[in-house]
Amino acid sequence: MKKNNNILLGHGSGGKLTRRLIEDVFAAAFKNDLLAPLNDQAIFSLPPGRLAFTTDSYVVNPIFFPGGDIGKLSVCGTINDLAVGGAEPAYLSASFIIEEGMEMDELSEIVRSMAETAASSGVSIVTGDTKVVERGKGDRVFITTTGIGVVRDSVDLSPSLIRPGDAVILSGTIGDHGIAIMTRREGIEMDVPVESDCAALHTLTRDMLSTGGEIRAMRDPTRGGLATVLNEFAGSSNTAIAVREDSIPVKEAVKGACEILGFDPLYLANEGKLVAVVAKGSAEKVLSAMKKNPLGRDAAIIGEVRESPKGKVLLETSIGNMRIIDMLSGEQLPRIC
Amino acid sequence: MKKNNNILLGHGSGGKLTRRLIEDVFAAAFKNDLLAPLNDQAIFSLPPGRLAFTTDSYVVNPIFFPGGDIGKLSVCGTINDLAVGGAEPAYLSASFIIEEGMEMDELSEIVRSMAETAASSGVSIVTGDTKVVERGKGDRVFITTTGIGVVRDSVDLSPSLIRPGDAVILSGTIGDHGIAIMTRREGIEMDVPVESDCAALHTLTRDMLSTGGEIRAMRDPTRGGLATVLNEFAGSSNTAIAVREDSIPVKEAVKGACEILGFDPLYLANEGKLVAVVAKGSAEKVLSAMKKNPLGRDAAIIGEVRESPKGKVLLETSIGNMRIIDMLSGEQLPRIC
Numbered sequence: 025m026k027k028n029n030n031i032l033l034g035h036g037s038g039g040k041l042t043r044r045l046i047e048d049v050f051a052a053a054f055k056n057d058l059l060a061p062l063n064d065q066a067i068f069s070l071p072p073g074r075l076a077f078t079t080d081s082y083v084v085n086p087i088f089f090p091g092g093d094i095g096k097l098s099v100c101g102t103i104n105d106l107a108v109g110g111a112e113p114a115y116l117s118a119s120f121i122i123e124e125g126m127e128m129d130e131l132s133e134i135v136r137s138m139a140e141t142a143a144s145s146g147v148s149i150v151t152g153d154t155k156v157v158e159r160g161k162g163d164r165v166f167i168t169t170t171g172i173g174v175v176r177d178s179v180d181l182s183p184s185l186i187r188p189g190d191a192v193i194l195s196g197t198i199g200d201h202g203i204a205i206m207t208r209r210e211g212i213e214m215d216v217p218v219e220s221d222c223a224a225l226h227t228l229t230r231d232m233l234s235t236g237g238e239i240r241a242m243r244d245p246t247r248g249g250l251a252t253v254l255n256e257f258a259g260s261s262n263t264a265i266a267v268r269e270d271s272i273p274v275k276e277a278v279k280g281a282c283e284i285l286g287f288d289p290l291y292l293a294n295e296g297k298l299v300a301v302v303a304k305g306s307a308e309k310v311l312s313a314m315k316k317n318p319l320g321r322d323a324a325i326i327g328e329v330r331e332s333p334k335g336k337v338l339l340e341t342s343i344g345n346m347r348i349i350d351m352l353s354g355e356q357l358p359r360i361c
Numbered sequence: 362m363k364k365n366n367n368i369l370l371g372h373g374s375g376g377k378l379t380r381r382l383i384e385d386v387f388a389a390a391f392k393n394d395l396l397a398p399l400n401d402q403a404i405f406s407l408p409p410g411r412l413a414f415t416t417d418s419y420v421v422n423p424i425f426f427p428g429g430d431i432g433k434l435s436v437c438g439t440i441n442d443l444a445v446g447g448a449e450p451a452y453l454s455a456s457f458i459i460e461e462g463m464e465m466d467e468l469s470e471i472v473r474s475m476a477e478t479a480a481s482s483g484v485s486i487v488t489g490d491t492k493v494v495e496r497g498k499g500d501r502v503f504i505t506t507t508g509i510g511v512v513r514d515s516v517d518l519s520p521s522l523i524r525p526g527d528a529v530i531l532s533g534t535i536g537d538h539g540i541a542i543m544t545r546r547e548g549i550e551m552d553v554p555v556e557s558d559c560a561a562l563h564t565l566t567r568d569m570l571s572t573g574g575e576i577r578a579m580r581d582p583t584r585g586g587l588a589t590v591l592n593e594f595a596g597s598s599n600t601a602i603a604v605r606e607d608s609i610p611v612k613e614a615v616k617g618a619c620e621i622l623g624f625d626p627l628y629l630a631n632e633g634k635l636v637a638v639v640a641k642g643s644a645e646k647v648l649s650a651m652k653k654n655p656l657g658r659d660a661a662i663i664g665e666v667r668e669s670p671k672g673k674v675l676l677e678t679s680i681g682n683m684r685i686i687d688m689l690s691g692e693q694l695p696r697i698c
Contacts, residue, residue, distance in 0.1 A: 036696075038584025038630075039689025061519065061597075064580065065415035065446035067512055072409050078402035079454035079507055080490045109402035117416035119505045121458070153417045153505075157696060161500040166492075168456045170416055170507035175404055182398065243401065247375025260398075293375075352376025359373075359494060 031126040036156030049132055050118075050152060053139040058115070058150040066150035068115065074175040076111035078102060081168040085359040087134065089208045091200075091219030094167055095134035097295060097361060099141040099149075100224045101246065102171040107226040108242040108298055110181045110233060111173030116142060118169050119153040123162035131165060138167075145224040147171070176233060183260035183301075185240040190329040191307035192265060193300045195228060195314060196221070196322040198250050199278040202292030205360055207281060216277040223296030228319040235313045237306030244298045246361055248352040251290040253299050254337040255351040266338040266346075267327030290339075291352045293360040301329060368463040373493030386469055387455075387489060390476040395452070395487040403487035405452065411512040413448035415439060418505040422696040424471065426545045428537075428556030431504055432471035434632060434698060436478040436486075437561045438583065439508040444563040445579040445635055447518045447570060448510030453479065455506050456490040460499035468502060475504075482561040484508070513570060520638075522577040523598035527666040528644035530637045532565060532651060533558070533659040535587050536615040539629030542697050544618060553614040560633030565656040572650045574643030581635045583698055585689045588627040590636050591674040592688040603675040603683075604664030627676075628689045630697040638666060 034041040051059060058066040082098040092100075099116065106113045118138065122131065142149050149169075204220040206212075225244065232239060245253040250272070258265045274282075274289045282289050296319065302310045307325055314320030330338075337349040371378040388396060395403040419435040429437075436453065443450045455475065459468065479486050541557040543549075562581065569576060582590040587609070595602045611619075611626045619626050633656065639647045644662055651657030667675075674686040 033695045034691045036584075037689055037691065037693065038586075039589055039628075039691070039693075040687075041691065042584070043688065061521070063446065063519075064442040065413045065448070065510075067411050067413050067446060067448075069411050074404050074406050075509075076402045076404050077452060077454060077509060078488055079456045079505070081456040081458050081492045081505060083458060083492045083494050105401040109400065109404060111402070111404075115414060117414060117507050119416045119418040119507075121418050121420060121503055121505075151415055155418045155420045155503075155696075157420050157500060157503075160497065162503075163494060163498040166458055166494075166499075166503070168416070168418060168458075168490075168505035168507075170454050170456075170505075172412075172414060172509065173402075182400075184398070247373075248379070249375075252376055291376075350377075351380070352374055354371045354374065354376070354378070358370045359492075 029128045031122050031124060031128060031156055033124050033156050036154060042154060045154060049135055053135045054149040056148045056150060058148060070114060071174055073177060076106050076109040076173040076175050078105035079168060079170040081166060082361060083166050083359050084361050086208055087164055089220055090204045090217055092222035093134055093137050095137035096141045097222050098167040098169045099138050100222050100295060101361060102169040103145055103147060103224040103226055104244045106171045106173035107229040108244050110179035111175045113147045113171055113173045113226050116147055116149045116169050116171045117151045118149050118167060121162055121166040122156050123164050124156055124159045126164050179233060181239060181241050183241040183257045186257055186261035186263055186301045186329055188263055188329050188331045189304050190240055190301045191304055191325050192267060192327040193302055193311055194272060194324055194326045195298045195320045197273040197275050198294055198297060199274055199289035199292035201295040202357055202360060203278050203281045206285060206357055214277060218277050221294055221296035223319055225296060225298055225319060228314060228317045231313045231317050232310050235309050237310040238303035239310060240301045242298050242300045245294050247293050249291040249293060251349045252351045257301060258337050259335050262334050264330040264333050264336050264338060265327060266330050268340045269342050271324055271326045273322045273324060290349060366465045368459050368461060368465060368493055370461050370493050373491060379491060382491060386472055390472045391486040393485045393487060395485060407451060408511055410514060413443050413446040413510040413512050415442035416505060416507040418503060419698060420503050420696050421698050423545055424501055426557055427541045427554055429559035430471055430474050431502060432474035433478045434559050435504040435506045436475050437559050437632060438698060439506040440482055440484060440561040440563055441581045443508045443510035444566040445581050447516035448512045450484045450508055450510045450563050453484055453486045453506050453508045454488045455486050455504060458499055458503040459493050460501050461493055461496045463501045516570060518576060518578050520578040520594045520597035523594055523600055523638045523666055525600055525666050525668045526641050527577055527638045528641055528662050529602060529604060529664045530639055530648055531609060531661055531663045532635045532657045534610040534612050535631055535634060536611055536626035536629035538632040539694055539697060540615050540618045543622060543694055551614060555614050558631055558633035560656055562635055562656060565651060565654045568650045568654050569647050572646050574647040575640035577638045579635050579637045582631050584630050586628040586630060588686045589688045594638060595674050596672050599671050601667040601670050601673050601675060602664060603667050605677045606679050608661050608663045610659045610661060627686060628693050
């Protein structure tokens with residue numbers, strides 16, 4: 025295809041233009057034996073056992089941001105939903121809703137980014153779809169990825185298993201993704217630019233599960249941030265979760281941006297972090313495994329599970345006060361992922 | 362939720378409003394044990410063997426049309442991609458990209474329609490996602506469904522297996538979906554309104570496969586229509602496919618609308634039809650099984666596979682001429698599915 029051309033409605037027709045787009049852009053980048061026949065479905069076998077199945081649509085704006093782009097995000101995000109479910113990611117599908125007029129070069133760059141992220145994570149994108157909507161009925165590109173993974177035999181994760189006394193571990197700094205998107209979107213210049221933490225977490229969860237420690241539940245704090253995940257955990261297990269503000273790692277640049285913009289890092293989206301609730305006796309072992317993985321270098325025990333107040337999340341502030349941290353209400357940052 | 366309210370950006374925040382939307386609208390309608398924990402992934406076991414995996418985004422406009430709506434379409438379409446791959450559909454995921462301001466009642470109606478279609482097809486929607494984009498950055502609702510199915514042991518389908526001498530079977534009338542969408546979109550009044558053929562085809566493919574006949578390949582002629590599928594088959598198998606115009610069932614109302622609107626039914630989208638290429642010796646047996654299923658009542662052998670001209674599709678017209686039928690080029694009807 026010649027350079028600098030644009031997506032036409034005909035690229036979504038199902039005819040010749042669609043075929044060419046699929047062959048030249050998608051199949052060329054995602055290249056694998058299962059995708060190659062370009063059938064409407066991929067057929068494969070997986071090891072016996074339980075499967076994990078997850079889907080997410082990505083509508084992030086801007087589509088290119090410090091530390092990633094919508095393509096990388098769409099692959100990492102779905103891998104992460106498999107990983108925190110205790111699964112080894114195996115196969116992904118990718119479906120594109122493209123706005124008429126999008127530059128072909130931008131689409132190709134995003135697709136290349138997806139292909140690189142998938143390859144470096146050991147997963148294959150094996151089936152997909154492309155639709156085109158008229159100018160003004162979409163916003164360049166929305167991507168929906170769906171993943172299948174294989175759940176390890178010994179794994180049994182569920183927020184309902186969380187018990188008073190358990191430790192709460194966070195894998196690293198919070199707020200990086202939210203601030204990276206927000207500063208880029210608003211054109212805010214920063215002395216130390218914040219990059220998105222966008223990363224695939226399956227090697228980290230693998231290392232954690234390999235310790236044999238009693239991990240109750242894991243979740244990646246994306247939209248809604250750490251505060252929302254902790255509230256979901258407290259709600260599902262009918263316990264209280266108490267965390268110490270001082271123990272939650274936040275980069276100085278993120279703190280600074282939050283002060284200027286009026287955001288609370290507890291509610292900012294992350295795309296390469298996870299929260300785990302672990303039995304007290306396993307906490308140090310799991311934490312130590314996390315710290316050995318570059319994705320968990322800054323991991324920390326940030327609090328513990330208590331009996332009450334049931335369903336609530338408590339934050340012990342740096343000056344020693346306790347306050348209740350609710351789920352995100354309303355909208356803090358639209359289209360963050 | 363109170364009636365006549367609208368989708369807000371906050372419904373995509375990942376916080377309280379998202380949670381309420383998921384619980385009140387999605388989980389309430391899709392109700393099943395795998396979805397119930399509202400984790401970011403569903404975990405299940407499937408019988409050993411090969412799996413089929415397929416995804417499609419639905420951007421049809423209008424979202425409600427004679428014979429269906431975007432919800433029904435999104436479930437049937439993905440079931441059909443599994444079915445024509447020789448799989449029994451098992452689980453679906455559903456991801457929604459909603460435009461700010463969409464009426465909650467409309468969304469609920471679409472979700473109910475998905476739930477009903479899934480239930481009557483014996484599949485469960487077990488995981489999902491919701492994103493909200495600003496007014497003017499989407500078009501009410503786009504839905505991406507992804508399906509997993511179990512491929513029967515004996516099944517081996519691929520267009521590359523198509524051989525000269527094989528018979529080409531079409532399961533029923535063509536063009537119904539395309540005309541239903543087009544007439545509704547353009548506000549064209551017809552004496553006999555055409556309804557979309559939108560239907561889940563897995564019982565039909567099950568009946569066909571149960572004959573034990575030698576089925577080479579199946580595909581559902583959606584975007585691009587019958588002409589495009591036949592071209593894909595001829596191209597993948599390096600054969601010629603010759604079909605007789607007279608043998609291709611087209612409803613009178615569809616013929617009439619095509620004449621008025623200047624469309625060729627061969628290129629119109631279908632959402633409840635399939636084309637199968639079957640070994641000559643199995644054709645009558647497979648056809649007879651199809652005719653016993655209401656979804657294949659009008660099934661017909663419409664042509665056969667030949668040695669040459671390789672990669673081409675030939676149409677013998679009603680007046681005895683032969684012409685080459687190409688894939689759809691350009692765009693006939695945007696946003697047909």
